Amino acid sequence: MDKDAENLMIEVQLLLNAVYLKYGYDFRGYSEASLKRRILRNLAFSGYRNIPELLRHVLCDKSCFEKLLLDLSINVTDMFRDPLFYKAIRDQVLPDLKKLPLIKVWHAGCASGEEVYSMAILFFEAGLHQKTQVYATDFNEKILIAAKEGIYSLEKIKGYTSNYHQSGGKSSFGDYYAARNKHAAIHAxxxxxxxxxxxxxxxxxxxxxxxxxxxxxxxxxxxxxxxNRVFDLFNDSLDQGGYLCLGSKESLRYSTCSDGFEDFVPKEKIYRKTLGLPV
Ligand SMILES: C[S@@+](CC[C@H](N)C(=O)[O-])C[C@H]1O[C@@H](n2cnc3c(N)ncnc32)[C@H](O)[C@@H]1O
Known part of the structure; x- marks a missing residue:
């Protein structure tokens, strides 16, 4: 590593330590490349000359920290993102979950809620909505407020409608929201x-x-x-036979709890916690 790159990484570590000590948010286990990109992006938009200057402001100005938190948390999302993933949930996971008296679902890292409402629509269409209990969590308070509101720009709805149909949706997507001015509000x-x-x-x-x-x-x-820490957390949170869904570029394989899961729909990164052996 050349000297400049080494110094940059040291400054990044100092900034992350300061954020952790001051605000309790721990980014020290995030991947270096994305941290570096996001911090440099924050610098470009905030106008601070370098990381030490940003660090000083983060320490004494909470709004500066909040802007950094928004940049570090990356909230990009869509409704029916990766439509074929939702099709696999519709066709292969819901028929199995149907057998349960109550279906408990956790969206971890739900961002502004588009994924949560997409799933709610699937549950509704499968006649399962009444027996689902959904927990949608994120560590970013601001984004959770947007998630609760469930109001999205009408400009994006055209793409969401197409995603919905590609996921096997047969209804009119417009039935699921009320259009107001330039926004679509998901039905309460x-x-x-x-x-x-x-x-x-x-x-x-x-x-x-x-x-x-x-x-x-x-x-x-x-x-x-x-x-690995997070996979252990999911392993502890899932019932036997429960499903874990990751993003297209993520994998449970080679993790410490990989043996306890089967590839249920490998292409869509849907895993299933294997049923315990009979005693
Ligand atoms: C790119 S979005 C993904 C949203 C949605 N799951 C999807 O696939 O469209 C990543 C989300 O993870 C959240 N996140 C990042 N680190 C987190 C953490 N340590 N705990 C909880 N949520 C976190 C971010 O705030 C952000 O909302």
Whole structure:
């Protein structure tokens, strides 16, 4: 590593330590490359000349930290993102979950809620909405407020409608929201069984007895050690036979708890916690 790159990495570590000591958010296990990109992006937009200057402002100005948090947390998301993933949930996972008296679902890293409402629509169409209990969590309070509101730009709805149909949706997507000015508000009926809550995958504990966990496009930003911690957390949170869904660039293979899961739909990164052996 050349001197400049080495110094940059040291400054990044100092900034992350300061954020952790001052605000309790621990980014030290996030992947170096994405951290570096996001911090440099924050510098470009904030106008600070370098990381030490940013660090000083982060320490004495909470709003500066909040902007950095937004940049580090990367909230990009869509409704029915990767439509074939949702098609696999529709065709292969829901028929099995149908047998349960209550279906408990955890969206970890739910961002502004598009993934959560996409799943709520699937549950509704499968006649399962009434018996689902959904926990949607993120460590970013601001993004959770947007998730609870469920109001999205009408400009994006055209793409979401096409995703929905590619996922096997046969209804009119317009039935699921009310268009107001330039926005689409998801109908309140879809919010009934959803609890939005703060949860930090780095430091918080498991949610018990889940049947389905979605943690898509979150672990890609974590290093191997942190990924293993989070996989253990999901393993502890899932019932036997429960499903774990990751993003297209993420994998459970080669993790410390890989042996306890089967590849259920390998192409869509849907894993299933293997049923315990009979005693
Ligand atoms: C790229 S979005 C993914 C949203 C959605 N799951 C999807 O696939 O479209 C990543 C989300 O993970 C959240 N996140 C990042 N680190 C987290 C952590 N340590 N604990 C909880 N959520 C985290 C971010 O705030 C962000 O909302």
């Amino acid at each position: 009926s879809f919010k009934k069984n959803i609890v939005f809550a703060h949860h930090n995958l780095v430091s918080d504990g498991p949610f018990g007895e889940m049947d389905l966990i979605l943690c898509r496009n979150v672990l890609i930003y974590f290093n191997r050690n942190l990924q």
